[in-house]
Amino acid sequence: MITWIQRYFQHHFRIIFGVLLFVTIVSFVLIYSPSSGIGRAERHVTSRPFFGLNLASQEDQRRLGGDAMLSVNLQAGYMALEGAQMEEYALNRRAALYLANQLHVPAPTTVELTDFLKTMRAFAGEDGQFDAKRYATFRDSLKTSPRLTEADVSRVLTEDWRGQKVRKLLGGPGYVLPRDILNQLTRAESSWTIAVSTLDYASFSPAIKPSEAELTKFFEENSFRYEIPSRVGVTYVDFPAANFVSQVKLTDDEIKAYYDANPTRFTPPVTAKDPKEKKADPAAEFATARPQVVAALTIERAQRLAAKAASDLSIGLYDGKVTASGVEAFLTSRKLTARKLAPFTREAGPAEFPGAPELANEAFKLDANRFFSDALPTATSAVVLFWQETLPSRKSLFAEVRSSVLADYVENEKRKQFVEYGKRIHAQIETRLKADETFEKAVAAVTSGTVKAETKTFAPFTLRQPPQDLDYSILGALERLNRGQVSDLIIAKDKGYLVQAVEKKMPDLSESSEQYTTTKTQLAGSIANFNSNSYLSELVAQELKKSEPAAP
Numbered sequence: 001m002i003t004w005i006q007r008y009f010q011h012h013f014r015i016i017f018g019v020l021l022f023v024t025i026v027s028f029v030l031i032y033s034p035s036s037g038i039g040r041a042e043r044h045v046t047s048r049p050f051f052g053l054n055l056a057s058q059e060d061q062r063r064l065g066g067d068a069m070l071s072v073n074l075q076a077g078y079m080a081l082e083g084a085q086m087e088e089y090a091l092n093r094r095a096a097l098y099l100a101n102q103l104h105v106p107a108p109t110t111v112e113l114t115d116f117l118k119t120m121r122a123f124a125g126e127d128g129q130f131d132a133k134r135y136a137t138f139r140d141s142l143k144t145s146p147r148l149t150e151a152d153v154s155r156v157l158t159e160d161w162r163g164q165k166v167r168k169l170l171g172g173p174g175y176v177l178p179r180d181i182l183n184q185l186t187r188a189e190s191s192w193t194i195a196v197s198t199l200d201y202a203s204f205s206p207a208i209k210p211s212e213a214e215l216t217k218f219f220e221e222n223s224f225r226y227e228i229p230s231r232v233g234v235t236y237v238d239f240p241a242a243n244f245v246s247q248v249k250l251t252d253d254e255i256k257a258y259y260d261a262n263p264t265r266f267t268p269p270v271t272a273k274d275p276k277e278k279k280a281d282p283a284a285e286f287a288t289a290r291p292q293v294v295a296a297l298t299i300e301r302a303q304r305l306a307a308k309a310a311s312d313l314s315i316g317l318y319d320g321k322v323t324a325s326g327v328e329a330f331l332t333s334r335k336l337t338a339r340k341l342a343p344f345t346r347e348a349g350p351a352e353f354p355g356a357p358e359l360a361n362e363a364f365k366l367d368a369n370r371f372f373s374d375a376l377p378t379a380t381s382a383v384v385l386f387w388q389e390t391l392p393s394r395k396s397l398f399a400e401v402r403s404s405v406l407a408d409y410v411e412n413e414k415r416k417q418f419v420e421y422g423k424r425i426h427a428q429i430e431t432r433l434k435a436d437e438t439f440e441k442a443v444a445a446v447t448s449g450t451v452k453a454e455t456k457t458f459a460p461f462t463l464r465q466p467p468q469d470l471d472y473s474i475l476g477a478l479e480r481l482n483r484g485q486v487s488d489l490i491i492a493k494d495k496g497y498l499v500q501a502v503e504k505k506m507p508d509l510s511e512s513s514e515q516y517t518t519t520k521t522q523l524a525g526s527i528a529n530f531n532s533n534s535y536l537s538e539l540v541a542q543e544l545k546k547s548e549p550a551a552p
Contacts, residue, residue, distance in 0.1 A: 048547040050091075051098035055547075064090050070148070070156050074120045092536040095543070096163035103169075108161045113154075116161045170535045171528030176520060182509055185519045188464045189507035192478055195457045196470070197443040199422075199489070199496035203452040206417045208410050218412075219398050219405045226396040226404065229345045232363045233388040235338040237313060237331065240381040244305035248298045259286055259293045266293055303382070310375035310382035317372050317384075324371045327386060338386055353378050359385070415491075421450070422489025422496060429486055429498070439486070439500040457502065474499055 048055040053064060068090035108116065117123070118130040123138065125131030142150055210218075219226065259266055266289040313336070316322075322330045331338055344350045349360035362373045366387035373385040398405065425446040432442035440455040447453040458467050463475060473492040481487060481501040490497040507515050 050543055050547070051094050053094065064094060067156050067159070068093050070152065071160050074122045074153075074157065075160070076121055088537070091540045091544075092533065093159075093163060095536045095539045096166045097159055099166045099170075099539075100162040103166065105162045105165050107158055113157060113161060116164075117157055120157075167532040167536075168528070170532035172531060174524030174526070174528035174531070176523045176527055178511075180523060181516060181520050184523060185507055185509060185515060187479060188519070189462055189515055191460045191462055191503075191505040191507075192501065193458065193460045193503035194474075194478070195439045195455055195500045195502050196474060197439070197447075197453050197455040197498040199447065199498070200452040201418060201491070201494045201496055204414065204418055204421065204450070206414060206421075208413045208417075210406070210409050210413070215402070215405055215409055216398060218409045219401075222408070223395055225408065226401045228394050228396055229347070230364075230393045231343040231345050231391040232360075232366070233341070233343040233391065234363050234366065235340045235386045235388060236383045237310070237336050237338050237386075238381050238383050239306040239309045239313075241299060241302040241306045242380070244302040244309070245298055247305055248301040250294060250297060250301075255290065255293055255297060256286070258297045259289060262293075262296075265296075303377070307375050307377060307382040310384050313384050314372065314374050324368070324387075327372070340388075343389075343391055353383075355379065359383070363387075364390075418491065418496065419489065422491075422498070426486060426488060426498065433484070433486070433500075439502075443498060451496075460503070460505070471495070471497065473497070 053060040055061060055064075065086075068086065071093060072086070072089065117135075123130055123135040125134060139150070142148060142153070313334070316334075317327070317330065320330065327338070341350045341352055344360060344363075346360050346364050349357055350363075353359055356376075356378050359376055359378070362376055363385055366373060366385065367390065368387070371387040375382050375384060425443075428446040429439070429442045432445065433439065437445075443453055443455055458470060461467055461470075463478070466472075466475060471492055473490055474497055477487040477490055477499055478501065481499070481504070483501055483504045485501050487497075487499040490499070507513075510516065
């Protein structure tokens, strides 16, 4: 098998770089994931056995996660799983391998492994078939990989082949009832021709003039909406980067090195249609870009100096054991002045420093005991925050939020009236359709002067391949419609939809049809996969429970 791999293992496979990156970091995802307990008690236990691995060992965690990620990329051709899904796959994969060893499932023969490799989506061409060139380029990428080898790929493929055999045994034949096949076949393969009228919610403007009593009642029933969250009040000492520009001294070598390190930032784009028409002059390009390079590097160095000055202040406060009452005198001795920020919430942050959420996060860590922060960067400076007060959350007074209450009431009432409006025109449209009026004309007649409406007819399609420009909220309504029927008003975001089933053609539901056989196979496969995954997940849970650290 290795000989065959060496002959063909060269494959374009740009995602290999994603594989290598994830192989490096996936262990850390697993280490700190709170769901399964992997790494959660590493400080308290030195061993946590799991089907031949030690989950308390970072090396075993890296192997568990790295092998699973490589397996996913080979089978799916891209990073298909994330977070908890990836962790579950890694654990279940190891459990399947354990069962394969217990059941003495043999390793695949060269032919079997070759055939299995050719089913990997990572090596499929545009036609979905195995592409030897893609595979060959992949092998080339392994030659320069510091972490992934051909032996690793061969081992993972062998393990997956054996694990697949176990999953087939656990999944069984995947029994499926004829009723389920017919339902799925009807749902996915019926051919629909529909007309969709789109009602513009924004153009619907009923007269809504609530009384003060109605607004007050709405406010009392929805007071949770208007709760003012906790806010923090701080002062700050600012160190603008502009104040340190004069201290920045740059050498020619530093300027050139910075230019070379940021080619896309300073190199002008090619303007000629054919890059070969005009040969680039690196010296001339650098000379042209030099003022920009100097400015950018100067600002960067000035920001570093500002951050250092802010850090010196924070360290000075700590080393001097300055108390909250002594801050003003300490700042005065350094010729610094603290300015006040308006109280702000954790979500909004200080209005004076927009786009700096880290300031809000750090501010909310402060209190009477820890009353100053470390140096914190802003867009143009560095600051040190000083805690003044933390204002607890409270319920707003009606007078404080009356304008918001009014806007919410109007929107809430408008939404209700839009639903009722949809019910009224639905009945009117059905009456007109019975009089042999077309759906488009019926909608235009009943919505005239009240809401903007547009009607469009879609060519025949199936739910398996719906039109790209069809709102997916419409698809769920089709299953409840028969030929000629009109749906209730479907509201999605800022639109309302009325759908008429112009035509519905059922697929061939006979058991001898190709679609019936295909659907049966697909459903059986899904049920079998569910069975095997359920068994493996239960096995994983039992194994993890054996070594679960005791609660403190």
